[in-house]
Amino acid sequence: MNIYFAASIAGGRKLLPVYGRMVDHLKALGHTVLTEHIVAPDVLEQENHFTAAQVYRRDVDWLQSCDAVVAEVSNPSLGVGYEICYALDCKKAVLALHQQDLFISRMITGNDRPGLRVVAYTAEADWRQQINRFLAGAV
Secondary structure, three states: OEEEEEOOOOOOOOOHHHHHHHHHHHHHOOOEEOOHHHHOOOHHHHHOOOOHHHHHHHHHHHHHHOOEEEEEOOOOOHHHHHHHHHHHHOOOEEEEEEEOOOOOOHHHHOOOOOOEEEEEEOOHHHHHHHHHHHHHHOO
16 A cells, blocks of 8 residues: 655654654555655755645645555644645545644544544554554555
8 A cells, every 4th residue: 555654844853763663664564655755864854855835746646646644643743734634635544643641632633534543552562553453444
């Protein structure tokens, strides 16, 4: 499957190691991660080579063509929220993962749109299991 992985870039990079392990897990399962570049430590510098319009168009194209979206939403991000909504409008299955005991926007946790699954995790084994379950039923 082609997976669109969404996680905070401009909103903060404190969870970058977690993002990297999630992308590695998706790839180890045999999936293509269209947005693998977001786990690069220098992603902001990489993105500076493109205009905002180019980044938007590229990401929208990926969202339209992906099979499913996996988003780590523990760190608030306007972009990730937009990507989730856009994906749902495109009828894509979306898994929004977040660390347990964090306040997550109720626009995400209270969202009952078909295709969205919001799951809290406490350990890496939890999110791995949730990703596996989600992808088994995503398509």
